[in-house]
Amino acid sequence: MKRILVIDDSFFVLTAVKGILKKNISDILVETAMAAEDGKKMLLDKDYHVVLLDIILPGISGIEFLQWLSLIHI
Numbered sequence: 001m002k003r004i005l006v007i008d009d010s011f012f013v014l015t016a017v018k019g020i021l022k023k024n025i026s027d028i029l030v031e032t033a034m035a036a037e038d039g040k041k042m043l044l045d046k047d048y049h050v051v052l053l054d055i056i057l058p059g060i061s062g063i064e065f066l067q068w069l070s071l072i073h074i
Helices: 009-025 038-045 063-071
Strands: 003-008 028-033 050-053
Touching: 003 009, 003 038, 009 028, 028 038, 038 050, 038 063, 050 063
Parallel strands: 003 028, 003 050
Antiparallel strands: none
């Protein structure tokens, strides 16, 4: 099963992206987070095949999140 994490501060975007992915890709688990900090916790707890990330987020930005992600997944 493929695991995808979607991080966006818009509930509507999260719902739409999750629905589109689940409709078009079989054998998929889509999880969502509304802030980068929540996404960090989820990534430390589980492995994901793909992370879809908004750039403008509350708290740390998507760019800062990517910098953090590159450090922990070397």
